[in-house]
Amino acid sequence: MNEKKSCACGMLSDEALSEALALSEKASPEILEHLAACPGCRGELERTNAALARVTDLAARSAPPLRKRIKLPPDRAPAPARGRDFRLSFALAAMLLIAAAGLFGRSVSPLMFPARTSVESVSSAPLFFEDREAYADNALPPDYMDMAGESSAPDEESFDDPAHTEDFISFTAPT
Amino acid sequence: MDPKSARDEGPEPLAELVVKARAGDRAAFDRIIGLSSARIFRMAYYRVRSSMDAEDITQDVFIRAWENLPRLSDPERFSPWLYRIAMNRVMDHGRKRKFLDLFRRPAAREDPDGDQEETDFPDTATPSPLTQVMAGEFRERLDAFSRGLSRMEREIFSLRFLDELSLKEIAQTLEKDESTVKTHLYRAISKFRKDREFGSFLSEAAP
Numbered sequence: 001m002n003e004k005k006s007c008a009c010g011m012l013s014d015e016a017l018s019e020a021l022a023l024s025e026k027a028s029p030e031i032l033e034h035l036a037a038c039p040g041c042r043g044e045l046e047r048t049n050a051a052l053a054r055v056t057d058l059a060a061r062s063a064p065p066l067r068k069r070i071k072l073p074p075d076r077a078p079a080p081a082r083g084r085d086f087r088l089s090f091a092l093a094a095m096l097l098i099a100a101a102g103l104f105g106r107s108v109s110p111l112m113f114p115a116r117t118s119v120e121s122v123s124s125a126p127l128f129f130e131d132r133e134a135y136a137d138n139a140l141p142p143d144y145m146d147m148a149g150e151s152s153a154p155d156e157e158s159f160d161d162p163a164h165t166e167d168f169i170s171f172t173a174p175t
Numbered sequence: 176m177d178p179k180s181a182r183d184e185g186p187e188p189l190a191e192l193v194v195k196a197r198a199g200d201r202a203a204f205d206r207i208i209g210l211s212s213a214r215i216f217r218m219a220y221y222r223v224r225s226s227m228d229a230e231d232i233t234q235d236v237f238i239r240a241w242e243n244l245p246r247l248s249d250p251e252r253f254s255p256w257l258y259r260i261a262m263n264r265v266m267d268h269g270r271k272r273k274f275l276d277l278f279r280r281p282a283a284r285e286d287p288d289g290d291q292e293e294t295d296f297p298d299t300a301t302p303s304p305l306t307q308v309m310a311g312e313f314r315e316r317l318d319a320f321s322r323g324l325s326r327m328e329r330e331i332f333s334l335r336f337l338d339e340l341s342l343k344e345i346a347q348t349l350e351k352d353e354s355t356v357k358t359h360l361y362r363a364i365s366k367f368r369k370d371r372e373f374g375s376f377l378s379e380a381a382p
Contacts, residue, residue: 017368018360018362022342051374054377055317055377056337058377062309063220063221066230068230068234072205072241078241
């Protein structure tokens, strides 16, 4: 059957013949017209059709029969129909949730915005840059110096005063 | 039941049974099983090549079909829908088998059909030795021919000539355009016509 690719007439291509085989009477009118007129192409078509029919026949005979009795387990029930209605209601619920989040802002901000880091929150606070001098001045607690027995009000001049240094030495290393 | 008898009754009775089964009528679904199980089994068998596995797949296909039947919108599309379920189950089976192959001995892994290939028909009216030999050789030739096809060509050729689905049913089963199905079918048929070994075997096997 396969020795000839197509009829000697050369009118019908390999592809056209395959189309006729695949579609039979639904093939294009030109192909059907040619097949009606050309016994060579018609013979080739019939030979291949017969071979394909044998494939179907042998496939049916070569498969083992179904021995198991197919039945439903008694406890199985059909699942409730949840087609588009279910998906639509789910989508509507999701849209409502997003809309509510937009309206009520901060209460649901974790859903809408990424969490801010502590650095970001501090740096974006307006008072930080404006009052950084005050922050620097108050870097040490006011009663820090009391721990060393000095005045709680730090005096820059006292550090340059030799007497102060002596006093400090005498305090740390009493004679 | 003879698979062809189900088709001879026409689409109306099956569609009516599907409507009844969709409403929860188990008897109607049992009748659908009677009409379609042999075809689904054969479809699964030619893909997994083990009658035990094909039986399990067939059982599973009908359980899933029963459970999901209320979701089938068009009863006329029951057949392609059922084949679609079957194809998914066959693919699941293939994936499971590939995974299990990782733990099998290399010698057993070399032959993908391995110890599961069945060449005889146990527990049935014993066919003649000649029929058994012919069946075995047909399956071998079919495999050899299928290896020369692309995956899509193989699937469409099988659905058309082994499972006897129409082009429209194939398109619905594979969820492809009918024109795509036609193109792959032309190519598969063209390769079939060029396969001389398969052709001469089929000529000899002619009754």
